[in-house]
Amino acid sequence: MYLLQKTKQTIHNTARNIAKEVGINLNMEFDTDALDIIAELTYKKLLMYGLDLDSFQKHAKRSTITADDVKLLVRRNDSLKKLVESKLETINSLKPAEPSAKRKRKPTNSTS
Numbered sequence: 816m817y818l819l820q821k822t823k824q825t826i827h828n829t830a831r832n833i834a835k836e837v838g839i840n841l842n843m844e845f846d847t848d849a850l851d852i853i854a855e856l857t858y859k860k861l862l863m864y865g866l867d868l869d870s871f872q873k874h875a876k877r878s879t880i881t882a883d884d885v886k887l888l889v890r891r892n893d894s895l896k897k898l899v900e901s902k903l904e905t906i907n908s909l910k911p912a913e914p915s916a917k918r919k920r921k922p923t924n925s926t927s
Contacts, residue, residue: 826861827854864888 831850838845845853871884882903889895 823858826858827851830854830857 831854834845834850834853837843867888868880868884871887872878872880875884882899885899886896886903889899
């Protein structure tokens with residue numbers, strides 16, 4: 816229970832700080848109540864994302880959430896989809912190339 820409360824508080828604080836930073840960049844001010852609402856909406860949205868990702872992973876009969884699950888999650892949000900795909904390209908370009916596995920030929924039965 817403590818970990819859940821700590822996680823929620825961290826998400827709330829981070830969401831408030833991001834909103835304040837955006838406000839500064841756009842010369843806007845946010846009322847404290849508005850920041851609280853933004854923080855709570857962020858928390859609830861992240862909970863929904865987590866449940867959806869868990870469902871996608873279970874549906875695919877996997878025990879791990881993959882990048883494909885994240886792409887499925889953001890499929891209806893074009894800007895977020897582009898961001899995720901861009902990040903995946905960056906990650907994949909940083910990975911060392913895997914050696915290509917040579918396929919072994921099955922021995923043929925020569926009946927000459």
